[in-house]
Each structure stands twice: as structure tokens, then as C-alpha cells.
Amino acid sequence: MMRLVKRGLMFGNLVEVKSPALVARYNRALKHLVGRETALQEFHVDISGYSPEIGDELGDDLYLNPNGCNRQFILLTTDQKTAPLLNAKFSTSREILRDYIEENEAELFVLTAREAVAGELLNSVFSIGSLEDLFEINRIEVEADTVQEHVAEADALRLHLDRFMGEQDAWWDDVLIANMIELAKRTGNIERHPVKLQDKTYQQGNYYTEHFGGIYVLRNMDRPAVILRHGEVGSDDLPVDQVLHFQTPEKIAKYLWRQELVEPIVTARDADVTAVIKQKLDFIALSVAAEQGEELGDLTRQDMRRISRRYADKMPPEYHGLMKVWRWASMGGEWPKISAQDPAWFYTVRASQGPDRDLINMLLADLSPRDFRQLFICHKDAFYAQYRRWSDSKKDYVARFLAEEYALDKAGTRAELFGAEPDMSPPPPRRRGPWDRE
Structure with missing residues (x-):
């Protein structure tokens, strides 16, 4: 570490x-x-x-x-x-x-x-x-x-002052005056320097808790739900409509979409968002290469292509699904249909703008852990837990990448990945894109 x-x-x-x-x-x-x-x-x-x-x-x-x-x-x-x-x-x-x-x-x-x-x-x-x-x-x-x-004593002194100024015979109350003097010695002049918190x-609306291995509580929704990272936790008789588990991510995907909590990253052929998808592909390829014992070092774009070719048959399903999106967005390939059953689904969406944006991006990062950058930004505890299990080569690469690529422009990277800071206005109607409502 x-x-x-x-x-x-x-x-x-x-x-x-x-x-x-x-x-x-x-x-x-x-x-x-x-x-x-x-x-x-x-x-x-x-x-x-x-x-x-x-x-x-x-x-x-x-x-x-x-x-x-x-x-x-x-x-x-x-x-x-x-x-x-x-x-x-x-x-x-x-x-x-x-x-x-x-x-x-x-x-x-x-x-x-x-x-x-x-x-x-x-x-x-x-x-x-x-x-x-x-x-x-x-x-x-x-x-x-x-x-x-000091705050409690200032409150007490304020009450004494109100009594002193409001009661006709307070001038003759030696005990009251003595108490005021003693309190003022400790609080100072509360009229000139008010001490009140x-x-x-x-x-406590929607939130994430580390208890029971990690739970997302989404109770301020049309259909309240809890999402469990570990399905073995007892979850009977909860006051929610749905209890979802990381072991069935497709159900989580459907819930997030139907509650309008997520939006697609790519809705048109755009160079900036295409670059985001390409980086996610690189992160997945890097994780596979590291698992195969590859020494990562300082990788060039040519090195990344070499890694992708060398381990093409070992790439996980999310890589292939995300590649379809990238081809469509950058090269005019076939319009992809990424269903909720596709592991790539969580890599192709981000939280909708709104008060729960950070919480939903945290959940999405948890469900797309091969994107180490988003995991680091949105869910540091999960990132640190994964980091401990990585090879030294991958630790070196990730630490260097985050320090040189992310830390130098945190605000710009976050805006690129998650959009502008949310406001409280209603979101615009969502457009169709390379994803599937089901």
C-alpha cells in the first residue's frame, strides 16, 4: 500500500x-x-x-x-x-x-x-x-x-441575560449576577462573539453501508430496494419491494434502468466518450494481462494492442460487449444491443444526474471492478481491497496511472466520466442508444 x-x-x-x-x-x-x-x-x-x-x-x-x-x-x-x-x-x-x-x-x-x-x-x-x-x-x-x-455555558449565560434584562427585580438577585460573572469569565463576550452552534x-435517505459486507439501501424510490454485495445475509421481512444481490447483476441492471437511475455513456458517435470506452477496454485488458503474469511497465499504445491480441481468447465477456459499443461509436460498426444479462452493461452506463448520482456511481463501480479508475474514484474501500490482491506489476502500473493521469486533473476526469455536477432540475428525456431496456 x-x-x-x-x-x-x-x-x-x-x-x-x-x-x-x-x-x-x-x-x-x-x-x-x-x-x-x-x-x-x-x-x-x-x-x-x-x-x-x-x-x-x-x-x-x-x-x-x-x-x-x-x-x-x-x-x-x-x-x-x-x-x-x-x-x-x-x-x-x-x-x-x-x-x-x-x-x-x-x-x-x-x-x-x-x-x-x-x-x-x-x-x-x-x-x-x-x-x-x-x-x-x-x-x-x-x-x-x-x-x-463553551457552547452549553454560552446558552446558559444567554438565558441568564434574558432573565436579567426581562425581570424587574433581577438587579437585586446577587446569585444570578454572580452566576453570570462566572460564566462570562469562561465564555467571553457572547454579544460581540456569539458562541452558538x-x-x-x-x-438518512438512500445510502451505502459497510455493515454485513456492504449494502446499498435505496428506500426513497418508487420501488424501494436493498442491494446486497453478499447474498448470504438474511434479508426476510424488509420494508422494501425488492431485495437484490450481486450474484444476480442482471436484476440490478433492470432495477436501475426502470427507476431511471442510470443513463448510457454513449448516445452518439463522439470522440470524447469514445475515448472513455477505449480506456475502459484498456483497463480490462490490463487486468487480464496481469492475471496472466504479464509485466506491465510503461505501456505504449502499441503495447496495448499487443496485449489485446495476445490474450484475445482470455478476455472476459464484458470486454467483448464493450468492444461492440466502441466499434459502433468510433468505426461505424453494427448497432450493438447490450442486454441486462451482458456483463458489459455496467461498463456502458453512468448514474443519471440527481441527488443520488454519487451513490449510484459507487454501485456501478462496485459492479464493474475491472475499471480500476472508476473504482478508485467512487468506492475507495473496494479499490483498496482489490489492490491488495493484485500482482506487484499491476500495483505499480495502477498507482502510477492514477497519480499521473487522474490526480493531475481530478475535476476534469470526473466531469468527463460522470458529467457536470448535478442540479435539482428534472432530467431531460432519455435517448435511445447502444443498450437494451430489458
Whole structure:
């Protein structure tokens, strides 16, 4: 994994913590949340304050996420909002944390100037023992304060001030005035520098969870469904219309199409989208070559043609289906019909524009794992799991490709693969293309 770490493809964009003051603040917050401390003097944290170095030190990668259910967080700086979320058990957690930091950025900036802010993403369950428990999670509430409870004390001082200004005899209440003075010593001038975090509740709609080997919960749909990566998980009596499994991908394909969650990548002969299809073909060919023990090295276009010819009889079905699409789009070949039963189907579509775009692209990447670039962009945990099983030659090639081809222009690559950022307007009518509605 060090190939990825050195190129910033793993543990990248974490926030460095090395000043004694910040380390001390982190330890106070950690003690407050979980009753533990770190002996490390330097480490890095993600958006939630989780540190992989501390996780390794404590022998617990879930030290801020007990039972993988109610994520706790430690904010040392608002700069954490751009960091990734490591060991995420729910796909919605990072978006909630980032939104919360941005909503309260001014207040958090003031608070973290003197102390860490500790909090938790609260839902209605404290552990997940069955699939049914997932459907008990409907809302996520964010609860946060400093270890010294500056926010709670500011609220108390505000109530005292309201009473002092509103009650006629409050001037003679020595106890009230003494309490106000003591609170003001700790909170400062709350009129000039208000210390109040906005309460916010987030709806838990469609999401992915790592629990039970990976589950996509699509309940805000005309026909709610769950999609299981591992079919052996018990799934009786769930409040959905369909329970789908990765072992029957054609049923997933039909569901996604009928719910209008996907659209074809190629709808016309276009040089840009044709290049995307060609790269997907190359990724599949590379995976086959690596499985056959081929040393990849620095491959030229001629090398790619050689690999495709050498291992033509070993190419998987998705390669041949995708090749039909490429021939039609680039060379005027026969109009292809890619059915839901064809493994190439998931390589020929992308998520429709809408609020669930990232989640559906994550699912599509999971179902087209030979496209390592999309897997890395959309589902990093699945990418890392696959990466560990690859040959050294393929690890070298993929790490170099991602660092040199993707990392240099992330926004441009994402726009090319997935389209512009979605808005909330209704999608345009879909056009027919090289795919099959069935």
C-alpha cells in the first residue's frame, strides 16, 4: 500500500497535527469522548478527527466509531472540512460532517481557536445486529461542544441575560449576577462573539453501508430496494419491494434502468466518450494481462494492442460487449444491443444526474471492478481491497496511472466520466442508444 501512500492516493489530504497545543487539545477531547489518550506527538486526522496513526497505536480503527454506528468526531480546525473520511461505515457521514462544518464555520473557527470541539452523529440505534436495524436509522442529529462545554455555558449565560434584562427585580438577585460573572469569565463576550452552534438534523435517505459486507439501501424510490454485495445475509421481512444481490447483476441492471437511475455513456458517435470506452477496454485488458503474469511497465499504445491480441481468447465477456459499443461509436460498426444479462452493461452506463448520482456511481463501480479508475474514484474501500490482491506489476502500473493521469486533473476526469455536477432540475428525456431496456 506504500505505493499509494507515497503518491498521495491513500491517506491523502489529511490534516497534520504536530504542535504541542493541538496535540493536548486532541487528547482532552479524546479523553472526553472515549476515555483514552495518545502518546504520539505528531499524527494526521481526517474530517472526523480520526487518525490512522492513533488507530494503529490503540489497535482500534473504530476508536471514534464504536459499533460502526454513531460516528464521533474531534474538530481541531475548520480546515478538516476538505479532508476525506476514513473507515466510513455509511456513505452519508462525510457529507453530513462537511455540511455541518460549513454551516457553523464562523462559530467553529472561534471555538477551535482555544479548544477542540467534540461531538457525535446521533441516530436512533446504538448497534446494528440485523438488516432491519438499518431501517430504524431515519435521521442523523449532530451534537457538538468543546470539552469545557463553551457552547452549553454560552446558552446558559444567554438565558441568564434574558432573565436579567426581562425581570424587574433581577438587579437585586446577587446569585444570578454572580452566576453570570462566572460564566462570562469562561465564555467571553457572547454579544460581540456569539458562541452558538446551529442544531441540524439530516435525513438518512438512500445510502451505502459497510455493515454485513456492504449494502446499498435505496428506500426513497418508487420501488424501494436493498442491494446486497453478499447474498448470504438474511434479508426476510424488509420494508422494501425488492431485495437484490450481486450474484444476480442482471436484476440490478433492470432495477436501475426502470427507476431511471442510470443513463448510457454513449448516445452518439463522439470522440470524447469514445475515448472513455477505449480506456475502459484498456483497463480490462490490463487486468487480464496481469492475471496472466504479464509485466506491465510503461505501456505504449502499441503495447496495448499487443496485449489485446495476445490474450484475445482470455478476455472476459464484458470486454467483448464493450468492444461492440466502441466499434459502433468510433468505426461505424453494427448497432450493438447490450442486454441486462451482458456483463458489459455496467461498463456502458453512468448514474443519471440527481441527488443520488454519487451513490449510484459507487454501485456501478462496485459492479464493474475491472475499471480500476472508476473504482478508485467512487468506492475507495473496494479499490483498496482489490489492490491488495493484485500482482506487484499491476500495483505499480495502477498507482502510477492514477497519480499521473487522474490526480493531475481530478475535476476534469470526473466531469468527463460522470458529467457536470448535478442540479435539482428534472432530467431531460432519455435517448435511445447502444443498450437494451430489458
